[in-house]
Amino acid sequence: MTAATAPPRRRRTLAQRDARTGLALVAPTLVIVLAVVVVPLVWSVLIAFQRLKLINVGRQGIFEDLSVDNFARVLTSPSLWSSLGITLGYTAGSVVLSIGLGLLAAMVVRRPFRGRTLVRASLLLPYVAPVVAVTFVWRTMLNPEFGAINEIGQNLLGWTEPIPFLSQARSMVDFLGAEIPVPTALLTAIVFEGWRYLPFAFLFLMARLEAMSTEPEEAAYVDGATPLQSFRHIILPQLLPVIALLAVLRTIWTFNEFDDIFLLTGGAAGTGVASVRVYELLTVQRNVGAAAAQSVVLALVLVLLLTVYVLLMRRRGERL
Amino acid sequence: MTAPAIRTTPRPAARRWTRDRIERRALKVLRWVVLALFLIATLFPFYLMLLLSVKPIEALLRDPASLIVAFEDFTLDTYVEVLSPQSAGGQGFLSFLLNSALVAVSSVVIALLVAIPGAYAISRLPFWGHRKISALFIASYLFPAIVIAIPLFVLFTRIGLRGSLVGLVLVYTAQTIPVAIYMMRNYFETVPVSIEEAALVDGLGRIGVLRRISIPLALPSIMATGLFVFMIAWNEFLFALLFLVDKREQWTVSLGLSQLSGSIEVPTTVLMAGSVVLTLPIIIVFFATERLLTGGLTAGAEKG
Numbered sequence: 226m227t228a229a230t231a232p233p234r235r236r237r238t239l240a241q242r243d244a245r246t247g248l249a250l251v252a253p254t255l256v257i258v259l260a261v262v263v264v265p266l267v268w269s270v271l272i273a274f275q276r277l278k279l280i281n282v283g284r285q286g287i288f289e290d291l292s293v294d295n296f297a298r299v300l301t302s303p304s305l306w307s308s309l310g311i312t313l314g315y316t317a318g319s320v321v322l323s324i325g326l327g328l329l330a331a332m333v334v335r336r337p338f339r340g341r342t343l344v345r346a347s348l349l350l351p352y353v354a355p356v357v358a359v360t361f362v363w364r365t366m367l368n369p370e371f372g373a374i375n376e377i378g379q380n381l382l383g384w385t386e387p388i389p390f391l392s393q394a395r396s397m398v399d400f401l402g403a404e405i406p407v408p409t410a411l412l413t414a415i416v417f418e419g420w421r422y423l424p425f426a427f428l429f430l431m432a433r434l435e436a437m438s439t440e441p442e443e444a445a446y447v448d449g450a451t452p453l454q455s456f457r458h459i460i461l462p463q464l465l466p467v468i469a470l471l472a473v474l475r476t477i478w479t480f481n482e483f484d485d486i487f488l489l490t491g492g493a494a495g496t497g498v499a500s501v502r503v504y505e506l507l508t509v510q511r512n513v514g515a516a517a518a519q520s521v522v523l524a525l526v527l528v529l530l531l532t533v534y535v536l537l538m539r540r541r542g543e544r545l
Numbered sequence: 546m547t548a549p550a551i552r553t554t555p556r557p558a559a560r561r562w563t564r565d566r567i568e569r570r571a572l573k574v575l576r577w578v579v580l581a582l583f584l585i586a587t588l589f590p591f592y593l594m595l596l597l598s599v600k601p602i603e604a605l606l607r608d609p610a611s612l613i614v615a616f617e618d619f620t621l622d623t624y625v626e627v628l629s630p631q632s633a634g635g636q637g638f639l640s641f642l643l644n645s646a647l648v649a650v651s652s653v654v655i656a657l658l659v660a661i662p663g664a665y666a667i668s669r670l671p672f673w674g675h676r677k678i679s680a681l682f683i684a685s686y687l688f689p690a691i692v693i694a695i696p697l698f699v700l701f702t703r704i705g706l707r708g709s710l711v712g713l714v715l716v717y718t719a720q721t722i723p724v725a726i727y728m729m730r731n732y733f734e735t736v737p738v739s740i741e742e743a744a745l746v747d748g749l750g751r752i753g754v755l756r757r758i759s760i761p762l763a764l765p766s767i768m769a770t771g772l773f774v775f776m777i778a779w780n781e782f783l784f785a786l787l788f789l790v791d792k793r794e795q796w797t798v799s800l801g802l803s804q805l806s807g808s809i810e811v812p813t814t815v816l817m818a819g820s821v822v823l824t825l826p827i828i829i830v831f832f833a834t835e836r837l838l839t840g841g842l843t844a845g846a847e848k849g
Contacts, residue, residue, distance in 0.1 A: 239745075246751045247670030250662035254722055257659060261719030262685045265696035269688075272695065326583075333580045344580070346832065348587055353831050355780040357799040358820040361806050362590045365597065365813055371606055373593060420586065451565040452572055481689035484782050488803060500689045513695055520692040527687055 273517035295518035304502065305519065309526065312498045315415060315486075316479045322419030324471050327426025328464070332456070335434055345431070352424035360488035363417055410494035414486055418479065426471050433467045434460075469538065473531065480527050499523050591824075598623055598821045602812040623818035636811065638822055640794065641801040645779055646826075648710050648797060652717040652778035653771045660722045661767065664729035665755050669741075690720070694787050701788065708792045713785060717778040725770045732766035733759055772834050779827050798823040 273295055299305055334345055351359060366374050437460070445455045483500040490496045499519070506516035596614055597605060604611075604618040629635030697716065698707065706712035736759055744754045760767070785800040796804070802819045805811050 243670045243751060247666040250666035250670070250755075253659045254663035254726065257715075257719050258681075258685075258722060261697065261715055262693060263681065265693045265700070266685055266688055268696040269692045329579065330583050333576055333583065344584065348583060349831075350587055350591060350828070353776060353827055354591070354824050355782075355799055355827060357780075357782055357803045358594070358824045359590060361802060361816065361820055362594045364806075365817070366590060366593055371813075373612070449565070451568045453568055477686060481687075483689060483691060488782070500691060503689065503691050507691070507695060517692065517695060520689055524688050524692075 269517045270521055272513055273521045275514050295514045296522070299515055299518045299522060304497075305499075305522070308497050308499045308502045309523075311411065311496065312480060312500075312523075315411060315418070315482075315496070315498055316476055318412075318415035319418035319422070319479045320472055320475045322415060323422040323475060324426045324468060326419055326423040327428075327471075328430055328468070330423060330427045331430035331434055332460075334431070348427060349424040351421045352428075356421075356484045357488060359421065360417075360485065364489065367413065408495055410490055410496050414489055414496050417489060418482070418485060421485065422475060422479075425475070429467055429471055430464060433464055437463055473534065476530065476534075477527065480530075481523075594817055594820050594824065597814050598817040600814050602814045605814055623812075623815045624822070626815050627818045627822060636801070636805060636815065636819065637793075638798060638801060638819055641796050641798045642822065642826075644710060644795060645797040645799070645823075648713050648717065649775050649778040651710075651714045652721065653774045655714065656718045656721050656725050656774045657767065657771055659718065660725035660729065660770070661760065662755065663722070664726045665733050665759055667726060668730045668733040669759075670751070686723075690783055694784060698787055707788050708795060710795060712788055713797075714778075716784050716788075717774070717781060721774045721777050725774060728770045728773065729763060729766050732763045736762050768834055772830065775830060776827060 274293065275295075330348055334341055334348075366372050369375055441459050442455055445459055450458070481500055482498065483504065486496055486498050486501055487504065491501075500523070503516050503519050503523070506512050506519060592612075596612065599620060600614050600618055601620055601622070604615070625635070627636045628639045629637075630640065631637045697712075701707035701712045706715070740758060740762075741754050744758055745751075749757065780799060781797075782799045782803060785797045786803070789795045789797070789800060790804070798819070802816065802823055805819070806816050
């Protein structure tokens with residue numbers, strides 16, 4: 226900041242003027258983001274320490290009777306821990322699946338061929354299309370009565386009965402004589418998430434592959450490396466930083482994901498991830514304090530996860 | 546002293562089965578198989594959406610597995626029903642489309658108006674605390690959107706913005722501006738400083754430099770950012786649900802579709818037509834702008 230009390234006769238230096246212009250240019254951004262994102266966040270954290278029903282939010286003082294009752298209630302309720310477990314499983318599964326598929330897709334379209342541009346654009350569609358439309362199509366497609374997937378499965382693949390993909394919490398699958406419980410709906414949700422966010426990973430990895438020099442690969446080829454060896458020892462190490470970044474971004478977003486699960490299953494059948502629980506606390510029980518407390522707990526868990534991740538990366542000598 | 550090991554064996558003759566040859570052959574075939582699988586998995590739901598939207602519901606229930614539409618079944622009545630207003634017995638998606646377009650376009654315009662100067666300042670101008678600003682933005686992304694929604698819901702109710710599209714635009718711009726700044730900042734940094742300095746020497750002020758030099762040069766990145774904001778605003782669902790749910794005339798297409806897909810009265814095929822109506826604009830915008838998103842405009846701006 227420059228002193229506004231500078232003598233009027235002296236012209237300011239370019240650096241001083243730039244600093245002032247800079248602040249002026251950033252001001253609108255700051256005002257909007259502070260007013261609509263940061264202040265509500267802080268207010269939410271305060272609400273988490275108050276006994277509030279939706280009806281009297283804003284009617285009582287901001288710092289009135291703070292207590293940790295909400296946290297005590299949230300932390301002792303079994304539903305928090307089960308939903309947290311579901312969230313962790315859902316996040317881990319979706320992140321691994323979407324990055325793995327994205328990597329495979331990026332490798333497949335790496336070499337030019339006719340129509341590559343169109344193929345690449347088509348592969349981005351699930352990410353671009355509106356979530357409400359794609360979840361609706363998936364729900365129709367997987368419907369046990371008239372869903373195309375179940376019909377095709379029964380006609381061509383010899384399924385004995387339709388699979389209720391989105392409404393069944395558990396099914397027992399006979400594997401080598403042992404009955405293994407499979408969380409059907411949660412797995413379906415993970416597959417959907419992998420399908421929807423594959424393009425995101427694909428885009429990032431493709432950009433990195435394009436920028437990569439081919440010389441090390443050629444050298445490896447001369448030394449007799451097979452394609453798989455070359456991928457394992459030359460391409461993959463160069464992609465690791467991008468994969469690490471993707472893992473962090475996708476973990477944050479999937480952990481807080483609400484739309485996809487809410488629209489696919491409504492949080493039923495063992496897919497009640499934490500953000501859907503917050504929504505239920507807010508709309509069904511109208512308990513704002515508990516909803517806010519639960520989201521604060523969520524954010525803390527996420528920060529913890531990311532910290533552990535960063536520390537692990539540090540120990541391996543990687544930089545984020 | 547031992548002599549360094551030198552590979553003396555020549556490469557195996559071409560007709561021998563080596564690991565290298567097997568891998569190359571297998572990968573050649575696998576590559577096309579995998580590519581085909583990816584395309585099917587990606588496009589099948591979209592194909593189904595289109596297919597079911599041009600069938601009457603009876604045809605769907607008669608033969609659910611059919612992946613084609615019979616000539617005598619083909620109909621566009623589903624679109625007529627979904628688009629025509631409620632007074633005419635339809636679902637009123639045409640007015641939802643207008644709402645969505647209004648919200649998305651306003652969000653793009655406002656977000657760009659705010660984020661372009663912001664991104665330029667952060668990339669070029671040394672002012673106090675621009676590290677802190679970035680950290681603050683990142684920290685606010687760690688919370689689920691619904692946390693911000695709680696106080697906003699209350700606040701907007703009190704100042705009468707809930708149930709209006711203005712409030713929605715405000716939320717979308719606030720949520721997209723940090724990402725928009727991040728996207729454009731890197732691009733502004735690639736504009737050579739010497740061009741800007743030359744303009745400053747020639748008597749332009751900072752704002753003039755931004756308007757006449759940096760913005761024209763950063764146009765591809767600005768287009769990409771605009772597309773991104775448009776996508777978010779067009780597709781967003783949660784805030785639309787929380788703010789507009791009890792005002793049907795203000796619904797966006799996303800909200801309309803999600804509200805109606807829970808009801809028994811509206812046939813699936815009509816809602817599929819609604820899904821196509823919701824998806825098509827975004828796909829058109831995406832394919833139309835994809836080509837414009839090429840860089841390299843700064844090449845030749847400087848005389849050596």
